[in-house]
Amino acid sequence: MDTKVRRIKILEDLKQTTKPLNATLLAKKYGVSRQIVVGDIAILKAQQEPIVASVKGYLYLRDEDDGMYTIACKHSSEETREELQIIVDNGGVVMDVIVDHPVYGELVGNLDIASRYDIDQFMDKIASTKAKNLSEMNEGIHLHTIKCHDQATYERIKKQLREGGYLYE
Structure with missing residues (x-):
């Protein structure tokens, strides 16, 4: 899978859930190392995607999240x-x-x-x-x-x- 495609898919995964996604699980899903996923997340964050890391994994922060x-x-x-x-x-x-x-x-x-x-x-x-x-x-x-x-x-x-x-x- 192409690097750009993988990053788009990781971003889609993050946007489709309200639960944290673990880098190890994402790595298995996309057949890459955990470190590659961590790098992909860093690139997405540098592109101003509102992704935060928690002890349980990565979360996508939504503008519509109130409360x-x-x-x-x-x-x-x-x-x-x-x-x-x-x-x-x-x-x-x-x-x-x-x-x-x-x-x-x-x-x-x-x-x-x-x-x-x-x-x-x-x-x-x-x-x-x-x-x-x-x-x-x-x-x-x-x-x-x-x-x-x-x-x-x-x-x-x-x-x-x-x-x-x-x-x-």
């Missing part, structure tokens, strides 16, 4: 699990974490956390790699982009985060 809200939070690393649980238990999807860096500006970590299972996977990866939460750079202050079905879901999440002491106001 995206940004919320400011503050907590310790030990409280990360509870904060994420409040969001997903109340119907939200944690799309990312954003922190402000004094040199680089806004740093974004793509998360795509929609369930307690996803939270477990994320927390296990933090522990096994001994990585630190991005929020530790700013004394626990950070933003999340959360996807909600409606305004009521967002308001419920905000209320629960406030009651838990996680909302930064």
Whole structure:
């Protein structure tokens, strides 16, 4: 298959689903290496395609995707699990974490956390790699982009985060 055709097909695959697509699975589908797919995605992103990488794979961001809200939070690393649980238990999807860096500006970590299972996977990866939460750079202050079905879901999440002491106001 021609390189341009493969990239068009990968882009079509991304546009046809709302679930993340794993580079390894795309590589098998198109008979190339995972690294070739990663390169194809990089080229598509350079062509201004709104593709983001999450821990579960690549997502195509649609303009018509509404229900995206940004919320400011503050907590310790030990409280990360509870904060994420409040969001997903109340119907939200944690799309990312954003922190402000004094040199680089806004740093974004793509998360795509929609369930307690996803939270477990994320927390296990933090522990096994001994990585630190991005929020530790700013004394626990950070933003999340959360996807909600409606305004009521967002308001419920905000209320629960406030009651838990996680909302930064």
